[in-house]
Amino acid sequence: MRLRVLIPLLSVLLLPSGTATADPTPPVRDFGNGADRNEEAAGVAESTATTARELAPESTPELTWRPDHDRGYPRRTTLPIPPDNPADASIKLGLIPHHAIAAKLNQLQAVGDRVSAEVVGRSAGGRDMYLVTVTAPESAAETRRQERMRRQIESGDRIQTRKYKAPVFVNGNIHGNEWEGTDANLRVIEELATSTSPQIKDLLAHTRLYFNITANPDGRVLGQRPNGNGFDLNRDFVTASQPETRAMRQIMIDNQPVVMIDLHGYVNGTLVEPTTPPHGANYEYDLFIRNAYANALGIEQAILALGYTPEKDGTFPPQIPFRDSVEGWDDWPPIFTPQYAPFHGAVASHTIEFPMRVNGGDYNNQPVAELQRRSRINVDIASAAIRATYTFVQNNREKLVGDQIEMFRRGAAGEPSKQVPLGIVPGFGPEDVYNTTYPRAYAIPATGPAAGRLVDHLIANDVRVDKAVLPFRANGRTYPAGTYVVDMRQPKRGMANVMLEAGADISQRVDAMYDISGWSHALLWGASADPVTDRRFHAAAVPVKAASPTGSVPHGNGPLALKLDDAKAVRALNDLLGQGVAVTLAADGTAIVPASARAAARTVADRYGAPFTRAGQTSGTPLSSVRIAAAVSADELFTLRELGFAVTPVSTAVLNAGFDWSGADVLFVSSGLSYGALNPAAKAALDSFLAKGGVVTRGGTGANFNAAAGLLTATAVAGRGDANGVVTVSSTTGPVGAGSPAHAFVYSPRWFTALGPEVKVEQSYTAEGPLVSGHWRANPDGTGGPEAARGQAAVVSGRDERGAAVVLFGTEPMFRNHPKGLFPQVARALFWTASSAKVLTP
Numbered sequence: 001m002r003l004r005v006l007i008p009l010l011s012v013l014l015l016p017s018g019t020a021t022a023d024p025t026p027p028v029r030d031f032g033n034g035a036d037r038n039e040e041a042a043g044v045a046e047s048t049a050t051t052a053r054e055l056a057p058e059s060t061p062e063l064t065w066r067p068d069h070d071r072g073y074p075r076r077t078t079l080p081i082p083p084d085n086p087a088d089a090s091i092k093l094g095l096i097p098h099h100a101i102a103a104k105l106n107q108l109q110a111v112g113d114r115v116s117a118e119v120v121g122r123s124a125g126g127r128d129m130y131l132v133t134v135t136a137p138e139s140a141a142e143t144r145r146q147e148r149m150r151r152q153i154e155s156g157d158r159i160q161t162r163k164y165k166a167p168v169f170v171n172g173n174i175h176g177n178e179w180e181g182t183d184a185n186l187r188v189i190e191e192l193a194t195s196t197s198p199q200i201k202d203l204l205a206h207t208r209l210y211f212n213i214t215a216n217p218d219g220r221v222l223g224q225r226p227n228g229n230g231f232d233l234n235r236d237f238v239t240a241s242q243p244e245t246r247a248m249r250q251i252m253i254d255n256q257p258v259v260m261i262d263l264h265g266y267v268n269g270t271l272v273e274p275t276t277p278p279h280g281a282n283y284e285y286d287l288f289i290r291n292a293y294a295n296a297l298g299i300e301q302a303i304l305a306l307g308y309t310p311e312k313d314g315t316f317p318p319q320i321p322f323r324d325s326v327e328g329w330d331d332w333p334p335i336f337t338p339q340y341a342p343f344h345g346a347v348a349s350h351t352i353e354f355p356m357r358v359n360g361g362d363y364n365n366q367p368v369a370e371l372q373r374r375s376r377i378n379v380d381i382a383s384a385a386i387r388a389t390y391t392f393v394q395n396n397r398e399k400l401v402g403d404q405i406e407m408f409r410r411g412a413a414g415e416p417s418k419q420v421p422l423g424i425v426p427g428f429g430p431e432d433v434y435n436t437t438y439p440r441a442y443a444i445p446a447t448g449p450a451a452g453r454l455v456d457h458l459i460a461n462d463v464r465v466d467k468a469v470l471p472f473r474a475n476g477r478t479y480p481a482g483t484y485v486v487d488m489r490q491p492k493r494g495m496a497n498v499m500l501e502a503g504a505d506i507s508q509r510v511d512a513m514y515d516i517s518g519w520s521h522a523l524l525w526g527a528s529a530d531p532v533t534d535r536r537f538h539a540a541a542v543p544v545k546a547a548s549p550t551g552s553v554p555h556g557n558g559p560l561a562l563k564l565d566d567a568k569a570v571r572a573l574n575d576l577l578g579q580g581v582a583v584t585l586a587a588d589g590t591a592i593v594p595a596s597a598r599a600a601a602r603t604v605a606d607r608y609g610a611p612f613t614r615a616g617q618t619s620g621t622p623l624s625s626v627r628i629a630a631a632v633s634a635d636e637l638f639t640l641r642e643l644g645f646a647v648t649p650v651s652t653a654v655l656n657a658g659f660d661w662s663g664a665d666v667l668f669v670s671s672g673l674s675y676g677a678l679n680p681a682a683k684a685a686l687d688s689f690l691a692k693g694g695v696v697t698r699g700g701t702g703a704n705f706n707a708a709a710g711l712l713t714a715t716a717v718a719g720r721g722d723a724n725g726v727v728t729v730s731s732t733t734g735p736v737g738a739g740s741p742a743h744a745f746v747y748s749p750r751w752f753t754a755l756g757p758e759v760k761v762e763q764s765y766t767a768e769g770p771l772v773s774g775h776w777r778a779n780p781d782g783t784g785g786p787e788a789a790r791g792q793a794a795v796v797s798g799r800d801e802r803g804a805a806v807v808l809f810g811t812e813p814m815f816r817n818h819p820k821g822l823f824p825q826v827a828r829a830l831f832w833t834a835s836s837a838k839v840l841t842p
């Protein structure tokens, strides 16, 4: 399920109506372990990272699949069969292990002419992802004709919809320990492959059914929610940091499903979206809600028809959050698959949560027979949801395709965001109305690696980006030729806007949210994206397929400077340090590369897109590679490694077992390390490290560590635990603050008061706001709100009395690998703490 990390209080507000609480599995949402974000990954980072390393050597290339529109169907690919793995967690449940899927699909391709299977991606752990297409046979010419129609639809052009095979997408098992979507996919594919029913024959003549058999092979095998890198894939769609997410994104872009369902567990009774408010403001919601609600009602009937009862089976009737709950299961952030799919044309999309829990404590404690009984019910229910969905598409095909065309047409025409009429479906009230104002365009100045990253990300999400061939005027200024332009008169303007707009502060509209409420690629990714509101805007521009290269080295023979203002520059610097180049850090935070290393600089400029300039000075502190002992969450571990740092995961248990500190320069603490829980030997070893090493902390766990270890004099104050979003900050000229962007991201924000004389403020929440977009309310007693954070220190630095250089973060600079513009601030903290500590104690 969409594991709720915070706000357990909501569970009492959200009991679905009409379903009583009863054993064995009451119809209450499971909000997970209720852990604070800071503790969420405690102990996970280390084990998952080890797994990923073992499975995926760095040489494993990412599989980038694109569909072949010049081949007909069926395709009968012989899928490679992985080695048997008797430890696959699916086996205990009587479900198919990952290693048996390929053989099963090879067999299903052989039984007739309806099934085609392809490997379309590879997990973080190196396991194959399978996309199955079920449809009536097509000649190559017919496949090309279908693709032509798909493109016309995407342009918002009318087609002869009765000739178009409507695409339906079923995504299985995106959370690895919510297994049964995979088995339901295989069951339904087998039915479709072998059915002699005229109804199925008609279905396959008029639709293409796409099944992502398991979206998370690592998690399926390991019996865990995230993938092998420890990422929740169903939070990754705005960022696409993981290969599985990129594969799913490509499936949706290339096949353009009119309807999609995402199969999860476990909520009893079965949860079927659409959702409660707030609703994403960038959807064509009038088209969406009618179709989504209608399909949900059909799914509900199909599940009821299975005949499971609370008394007999412990299975409660389905619930539809839009109809049955007030709030708490929203479609605000497009981080979830069904909330991302509409931007690529889905006019109905659903999270389905089948009811019978088999993961967590139940997996370990329930008898095998009971677990297998529950899994059988889940497979039945998931299969019913799939059948109901394809029947819905079969019965409403031309209308659904027409609505998809209309969605893209409105975007291409640049029509204003439509106000959805109240009562468009029963229960659609003022609380459901969310709108946005689309600008005419966004201008993205081509000023460096961050702009290139943003442009490439937009293009990867199928947003059209142009590049100005002449200077143009907008917003009272002149933008030079070469500026990127996102013209909002385009079919996927919703996708563009949901990434580039600042977002909205929705704190006052709902009490609490399901997951994050704020994100913004324009404010958090280090590049500018200026909205242009003038409707007469015009720029001479041509579409681009990729951003221009950003790496450069100036001519000449002198030393070079590299501003550490982007993750790509950090990556380049770490590469140079790894090669043993004698880089120094100037007082202004710029890295200085000696003239003798120009060839190496050219290589990394090209490899990472890092822009070098002529160095105005050559003196500075010598830098060396920073080796990090990291008690961090999985996303932070991933990000630190992505930046090129050498990271050794640690935890309370690792330190208590005896840890060799000689290989560490800096300790990073944000998760899974408690100073008070260290045994005397571990404490003594850590204390002697602290006499010469640096420390960086984040969040509550980090602040507690700072206090318990007696580092900096500072009191950490916690904002409301579920507060999250984009905030405005102001930075000082300190070693960490200098050069930082004007926005940061927070989740369970913290600030520091009662600062000792040794403590320097690097960054503060601004005196106004500071929330720009997201959700941040005060606690019921009035504390912990954004007003309380105004003007307070968000990031501080200092040197404790032992000499350790310390930085404390109250913000979330590496959250889910998303706020890429904040990564260099983390790097500066690491370089500063490592080098300051060493200088003091040679």
Ligand SMILES: [Zn+2]
Binding pocket: 001, 002, 003, 175, 178, 264, 265
């Ligand atoms: Zn799930």
